[in-house]
Structures are given as structure tokens and as C-alpha cells.
Amino acid sequence: MTSKYMGIEIGGTKQQICILNENAQEFDFLGERVELREGAPDILAWLKVNVQRLLRKYPDVRSIGVGFGGPLETKTGRVLTSIQVPGWKDFELKTWFEREFNIPTIVVVDTVAGGYAELICGSGKGSESFFYTNLGTGIGGSWFCRGKVFDGIGFGGSFLGNTYTADWTAKVPGSVTRVEDLCCGIAIERRLRSPGYVANDSLLMALCDEDIQKLDCRMLGIAAAKEDAFALEELDRVGHSFGIAVANTVSMMAPNIVSIGGGLANIGEPLRAPIQKYANQYVFISGKDRFEVVICQLMDRNVPIGAALFAKNGFPVL
DSSP states (O other): OOOEEEEEEEOSSOEEEEEEETTSOEEEEEEEOOOOSSSHHHHHHHHHHHHHHHHHHOTTEEEEEEEESSOEETTTTEEOOOSSSTTOTTOBHHHHHHHHHOSOEEEEEHHHHHHHHHHHHSTTTTOSEEEEEEBSSSBOOEEEETTEEOOTTTTOOOOGGGSEEEOTTOSSTTOEEETHHHHSHHHHHHHHTSTTTSOTTSHHHHHTTTOGGGOOHHHHHHHHHTTOHHHHHHHHHHHHHHHHHHHHHHHHHOOSEEEEESGGGGGOHHHHHHHHHHHHHHSOTTTTTSOEEEEOSSGGGHHHHHHHHHHHHOOOBO
């Protein structure tokens, strides 16, 4: 039997598992949205059943990699907290996996796993300085230099969504807020569902049958693709705020590729273009016209694939 490696994504809205072989080819995949009544206990129960089932099917799995949606202590695999899901505070996730399944396990932040997958076999392949960020339920970031990940002082790094920018939704001049509070999927949908926010003549109103509580980012992408004026304006606002964050990142870390992943990446060019435009407008002269914003290639599967690659290759840190 050839060795195989398991990669797991523990997210806020979806849980995913993949199996890779020695050649980093995807062998099997499982993805599911788990109903969260209690939070972490629901996810752990789902993992117990499905990881064990896949290990019976593939007894040649040598190690497990986990991409977790929140900050953690890299060396120990201890979760600090989850912003979206209750019950994870100070949870010893690496210890739990190794106790439950008796297989060596590495735990990393989900955006780091997603970025590693893109670096090895996706949008960042061949890049000497590569930055990956996800725009989804939350916003994260990961930076790779010469194939190694930046892990700061051992608690992760590049948490792009938790940097601050001007708050154009606030009534008080000079207000600031986290980038995530303006640009993540939850923040965008909260605005779309606010009475009076979406223009009455926008295609979005027809897409939701005039029930604004049904509006979501998928509909925003559909409307933008049809060149709906309001949808394009909303994505321009998101692109402006996120573009500033990207410009700051490029000015500090000098990546030549900034890859956008997460659920919002499915919107494609109507989202990518304003991010590129504003990032290039605000970046320091050292980076101007020397980087490219791209949509990731592995899309929704990059986190479990990256986690499996870490299980296979180890965790190369700068």
C-alpha cells in the first residue's frame, strides 16, 4: 500500500475532509454543512464519525493535517478561540485528534492551509513571495517566502481581516473598524439585508423576490455579472477597503502574487478588479505595478488539500 494523507477543514459554515496520495493527488473528498446547535461539540461529533469511517476505508493514512478557522498556538495545536463558533476557547485540538485516532496530527490556521495548497499546486506555484487571503465567513491571510510560511512568534501571522481601516458605514467621522467587519461575507450580507440599503431598481430586488432577508453574496455576484449598477458599486466599496489592506500587505511583505480565496472568490473578476485597482493606487512605490491580485485556483477545496500537504511535508517555517 502507498502512503496517504488526510486533510481536514474545520470552518464556521462547512467541514471538509480530503485524502491525498504520495503524489499529492486527491483520492477522496467529503464536504458537509454541519448544523451547529452547540458549536464545537457538534463539529467534534461529526469528525469522530467521518474521520473514523475514512480511516477504515484507507488504513494506509500516515498522518493528518487540520486547517482550523481561528487563531491557535502552532507548536501545541491549542486553539485560542473561534470568532464564529462557540466552544473552541483553549481547546487542545492536536491532542484531541491524536488521542481519538492515534495518528500524528498537525494543526494550522485554515488560511495558512489554503495558502499552502495554492503555493504548491495552485495560483502561487513558483512564487518566491506569495500572499493568500480568504474572503468568506471571515477574512484571514498567510504569507510564504521561498516555500516557507511566516508564523510570527508561534501564534500565526498575517491576520489581514483583523487589521483596521476607515469605516465608511459609520455616522461618526474618523471612525475605524476591522477590515473583516466591512468586507467578509457576513458583513456584506448584513448590509444587503438592511432596509433601504439596496437600490429599488437593482436586479438584486428581483433575485430575492423583494424579500431582502434572502439576499446573499451569491446573488450579489450574479447581479454584478449582469453589470447591475448597485452590485458593482457595492463591490467597488468592498474592493476599496480590501485594496487598502492589500496595499499595506504588499508594502510590508512584497509578494508578487496576492491570491483571493474563500466563498466571495466565486464572484470572480467583478471582485478582483477593484481590489487590484485600489491596491495599486495605495501601495508604496516599491510595489507599484510589481504585484498581481488573482483569484485562487483550488477554490473551496484548498484548505483540506493544504492541510493534507502539511501532513505529508511537515510545517516549513521561516
